[in-house]
Amino acid sequence: MTTHALERFDLAAIERSERVARGSSWIALGACALISLVWLVPFYYLVATIFKTTQEYTLSDPFAPPRSLSPILDNAVTAWNEATMGYGMANSALYGALGAGLAVLFAAMAAFGLTRLDYRGKNALFMTIFAGTIFPFQMYLIPLFFMYGRLGILNTHFGMLLFYTAICIPFPTLVLKNFMSALSREIDEAARMEGAGEFTVFLRIVLPNALGPMTATFLLQFTWIWNDLLFSTVLGNRAEVRSIMNSLQVFQGSYASTGPNVVLTAALIASLPSIALFFLLRRHFMEGLKVTGL
Amino acid sequence: MARPKETDEDLLRRIGFAAIERRERARQNHNRLVALAFMAPALILVVFVLLVPVAINVYLSFMNWRKFSGIDQFAGFANYADLGSSPYFFDALLNTAVWVAASLVFPILIGLGLALLFRGVRFEETFKNIVFLPRILAPTAVAVLWFYVYAPHGLLNRVVGFFAHAAIDVGWLYDQATVTPSIILTFVWQTVGLVMVLLLLGLNAIPKDPLEAARIDGATPWDAFRAIILPLLTPTLLVVTILCVLAGFTVFDLLWVMGAGYPGLRTLSLAIFMYFEAFQKGGWSFGSATAVIIGLVVLSATWLQAWLQHRVEQTLR
Numbered sequence A: 001m002t003t004h005a006l007e008r009f010d011l012a013a014i015e016r017s018e019r020v021a022r023g024s025s026w027i028a029l030g031a032c033a034l035i036s037l038v039w040l041v042p043f044y045y046l047v048a049t050i051f052k053t054t055q056e057y058t059l060s061d062p063f064a065p066p067r068s069l070s071p072i073l074d075n076a077v078t079a080w081n082e083a084t085m086g087y088g089m090a091n092s093a094l095y096g097a098l099g100a101g102l103a104v105l106f107a108a109m110a111a112f113g114l115t116r117l118d119y120r121g122k123n124a125l126f127m128t129i130f131a132g133t134i135f136p137f138q139m140y141l142i143p144l145f146f147m148y149g150r151l152g153i154l155n156t157h158f159g160m161l162l163f164y165t166a167i168c169i170p171f172p173t174l175v176l177k178n179f180m181s182a183l184s185r186e187i188d189e190a191a192r193m194e195g196a197g198e199f200t201v202f203l204r205i206v207l208p209n210a211l212g213p214m215t216a217t218f219l220l221q222f223t224w225i226w227n228d229l230l231f232s233t234v235l236g237n238r239a240e241v242r243s244i245m246n247s248l249q250v251f252q253g254s255y256a257s258t259g260p261n262v263v264l265t266a267a268l269i270a271s272l273p274s275i276a277l278f279f280l281l282r283r284h285f286m287e288g289l290k291v292t293g294l
Numbered sequence B: 001m002a003r004p005k006e007t008d009e010d011l012l013r014r015i016g017f018a019a020i021e022r023r024e025r026a027r028q029n030h031n032r033l034v035a036l037a038f039m040a041p042a043l044i045l046v047v048f049v050l051l052v053p054v055a056i057n058v059y060l061s062f063m064n065w066r067k068f069s070g071i072d073q074f075a076g077f078a079n080y081a082d083l084g085s086s087p088y089f090f091d092a093l094l095n096t097a098v099w100v101a102a103s104l105v106f107p108i109l110i111g112l113g114l115a116l117l118f119r120g121v122r123f124e125e126t127f128k129n130i131v132f133l134p135r136i137l138a139p140t141a142v143a144v145l146w147f148y149v150y151a152p153h154g155l156l157n158r159v160v161g162f163f164a165h166a167a168i169d170v171g172w173l174y175d176q177a178t179v180t181p182s183i184i185l186t187f188v189w190q191t192v193g194l195v196m197v198l199l200l201l202g203l204n205a206i207p208k209d210p211l212e213a214a215r216i217d218g219a220t221p222w223d224a225f226r227a228i229i230l231p232l233l234t235p236t237l238l239v240v241t242i243l244c245v246l247a248g249f250t251v252f253d254l255l256w257v258m259g260a261g262y263p264g265l266r267t268l269s270l271a272i273f274m275y276f277e278a279f280q281k282g283g284w285s286f287g288s289a290t291a292v293i294i295g296l297v298v299l300s301a302t303w304l305q306a307w308l309q310h311r312v313e314q315t316l317r
Helices: A002-008 A011-050 A054-059 A071-082 A085-115 A122-133 A138-151 A157-167 A170-182 A186-193 A198-209 A211-227 A230-235 A244-253 A260-280 A282-293 B008-015 B017-060 B078-084 B087-118 B124-136 B139-149 B155-164 B176-204 B209-216 B221-250 B253-258 B270-280 B284-316
Strands: B063-066 B070-074
Touching: A011 A260, A011 B087, A011 B124, A011 B139, A011 B155, A054 A260, A071 A085, A071 A260, A085 A122, A085 A157, A085 A170, A085 A198, A085 A211, A085 A244, A085 A260, A085 B017, A122 A170, A122 B017, A138 A157, A138 A230, A138 B017, A138 B270, A138 B284, A157 A230, A157 B017, A170 A211, A170 B017, A186 A198, A198 A211, A198 B017, A211 A244, A211 A260, A230 A244, A230 B253, A230 B270, A244 A260, A244 B139, A244 B253, A260 A282, A260 B124, A260 B139, B008 B017, B017 B063, B017 B284, B063 B284, B078 B284, B087 B124, B087 B176, B087 B221, B087 B270, B124 B176, B139 B155, B139 B176, B139 B253, B176 B221, B176 B253, B209 B221, B221 B270, B221 B284, B253 B270, B270 B284
Parallel strands: none
Antiparallel strands: B063 B070
């Protein structure tokens, strides 16, 4: 039986196709390496540039490696001072931590109300919150600008936090609602029988179970706030209130006497927190990606 | 001492149907109140900071706006008609169409190509990480970086000059012919990693057996791709398509930073046009009308995606 089956295959042909496959895998590997190299060129340029002095950058080839590593300290100090990055970093850290933190907490509370209690009309309430994700940002800008002006919270930390918290609520609500509706409700009921109030059930039973997706959505929303340029430009365009990306944009656009070496150092410093977060919490990010994308 | 079996109806009659209903309604009302208390912060913030502004924006787009007295009177579609006769608006619309088409075609084609190429190759993880790398920089930082890549004395001219054996100092971001393609290239560099990862998630969910069977039956890789992989990948491709369209349609940071020196900045895209007209020139009615148009397009794209997704899921089932 086995020998009969083997005879049906042309062994030489199999070997030939194997060899072709191995050869083409070398070609594929080469292609992959080439593409990766092309992808890395701008990063090389970034790294080479931040180690040059302004004079060195002007005189040398953009591809030339830096002559020494020490200019980066000067570049960083200049960038930090002239781009008011101290304000920018502190502001964005505040907006990101508090805004995304509150948003995820409010989203978890909303998701609790949407999944752990029985009543009619849930869908309308959920759709009201979810509607916050379907409009493009451009539709918020002009009315918010005038509402903020009327209320006197334009260019204030409070105004920025208010917006960032609100915009970060709908998406975590969707994720946490899906998560919580899959959690067993038996423990809830048991706790209620024991006389626990709804707030205790939320705080002691549901919240500890939802910490995983809450962390994932918090990181996604934190990164979104950290990277935001548009709303800081419209609602918080004052040096003391600016987000870090806004500080960077203003610095780059100010045509100061500073060269690309300093501006690119600022760009890298501004990106460091989100880079660090990404590497520290890759697993959560990939989880978040799966929830966002599919 | 067996009690006679009580039917549900008997039970209802014994305790009283009305009483049960009343108690059930009271329980529901109580639950609804508790739930509303839990949802209050989220509802209040979303309604007053997001939904009310959207309504106001629509309202503003139908109103006249005078420089000093503010909102004046109902203007009907006059603001939209004004938009139609603005040459800048037309250019912005055209460029947006180019953006959407390019941000649809290039990231998906390249992302799919890389996903297929990288799959199963040695050092797969390394290659994937490298292509994903631009994604973890902030978009504003990416824009600043490429601003200098495209500068007259920047990196790109150096590379082109090297291959052309000549000194080149094209201002890629200052010329009408090159500004949009240049920024699109940056967008592709930044986006392909994410598209590729999403497509790989979809590819890895495809069962191996039909592919194996097709290979044994002598199907070429292209046949296998067209007949098996592509249909099964369609739902993922749909999601990615819409993500790309929405991103391309509303992107602000890249254009705003990289186009800063371009004289025709406002024509780069509708999102930029809207910001420029409203916040730099004070054309609030113009701006809100543009925002409504952007909103309509985005909503129809999202709706189309939901509808297509539904159709595809039904066909696959």
